[in-house]
Amino acid sequence: MAIKRKFCLLAGATMLLASTAAWSAEIHGRSSTQFLWFNDIFTEQKQVEFGEYLNLSVSKIDKDNKLTFQGYGRLTQDVRNGEGLNGRLYYLYGDYHDLYNKVDLRFGRQFVNYAAGTALIDGGKIDLKNVGPVAFSVMGGRNVFFDLNGEGTRSNDFAFGVAAYLQGFQKTDAEVSYFMKFDKDGIARDQVGASVKQYLFNSVKVYSDARFDMPSETVSEVLAGVKYFPTSDLIFTGEWYQSYPTFDSTSIYSIFAVDRYQEGVFRVDYTINDKIGVNVGYSKQDYGEGADADVYEIGCRIRPIEKLQVNLNYDKRSGYGGQLNGGIAEVIYQATKPLELAAGIHFDVYERDRLTGEETARKFWVGGKYKLAKNMSASLRVEDDNNVSYASDWQGRAVFNYDF
């Protein structure tokens, strides 16, 4: 219910600001009105809903355009199964940048990323910059997360973080940060993170990031990679990654012994010309105690004529955890200037264990979008799923978008 109130706040603020003629601020955004029909896998009932998605940006509030407001949320109404209203506020924050040319402030619901941790918070983030080669950031607030039915945050869920990072270096990025999360039982997470990136010789990028879990005193995640790009069209990537399953310290699972997961990746991305781009990749996965898996991947993007684009991706996985063999094919065609047509297929043949044998999942979809005016478009997308659960399952959405 709180979310619905917040969405109404977002919508109400839009109308109020828009109707204040004397106010010189600019309000831009998108209203997306949608009609959705889909299969609710939990109730096994066909769900039919109307939805309103609102994305909002308010700028030029002050003379120097330093203060802006951003918002994004949705509200849906079920019209078939009596589930009523459902809402979600993704973000709603005010942003003031370059205070004394040194401080950026952001308050409200927002997505925050540090190397040590990521969170959607109801709170604030303050960045101190232009005080030398190192800038600082601090954030904190209510830790927002979503479960199946909506917002799952409880009264004692909070997240805090602090970071120091290099600023202004063209070829170097480095960051050290600390992230802490609370729940009803105490300190759920506290971890230190680091991230570094360096360009070398105009053709090499080396990068790494890592997380150190303080309670277990373990490096819970490490990624080390190198990209070699003799030209900007050809990129060779090699990466090594390892992680340990990490749980909240307030969970019983945090005290169990776990195995290390390791992964080696090699891939090549090559844009041959304006018409063709290809990529191939191989990953070796090691789960510990003799279990491993191999993943091969290949893809291409073809644009034989300017109006037509074809995307193809295929991967094959075998080893621990099961076999998976499949991919995605998509075609996008700009039939006329206002009309775009698209279609695609997802296809997977998989075997989770020897008892199940091979099973198949297919998804076919087709869609069209028509630009009614510069700031208005309408689209329709329908899909049919054929898999172990459904011989045929039609889902779709009809959308009217209005940009203001």
Next chain:
Amino acid sequence: MGCALVYLQQQSYAEKVAHKEYSDMEIKECNSCHKSEGIAPNHDSDFVRGHRVLASKAGNNCNQCHEQKWCLDCHQGGGTGDDLTKENFGRDYKPKSHRSDFITIHPIKAQDNPQSCYRCHDTKYCSDCHSRFPMGNMRIKSHLMLGPNGQKYSFALGEHATEARRNLQSCQACHPDGDVCIQCHSAKIGGTNPHPRGFKAGNFRDRSDGKVCQKCHLPGSF
């Protein structure tokens, strides 16, 4: 030290270019600058897997071109239906990594870097969904050994221990409170010690004020 200072000074003269004014350009046009700057194109076909290194740090410059909507449509949901190749059935966009019948294939896909699920989903998301299925309905390898109807493992067979060490997250999805684990691992009944070597008991005790410890240990015994 001196060399390092000179290096830092030279670096600071070569400041990053603000990208805001280029935000409307197409990705392929970015190469016209980046090619000569010796900077690898960041938005290549490997972007979905690789963008964490770019985005997951303080001071990233993603917001010079993207609203937070661009991140959250995949990470938290949303979607204004503009991109026909994206599906949003069930109210929120599904990233392309969730292809075909993802409900069924996710146990396989989740093995490709087990941390990746938690970049977007809280563990409660997993346990909420799994709790809707009757116990014994899941095809868990270590649970199948005594037959699909029994859905019970025997610790003597040993496979559950290996499976749990490799993939403990999947245990949590169905047993969020660890009630099943405690049946055999609790110190109160003299069960098998589940802790890793060099276990930092004090760290966990301090953080939860002993609440986690008391699930298996008597007060004052840890």
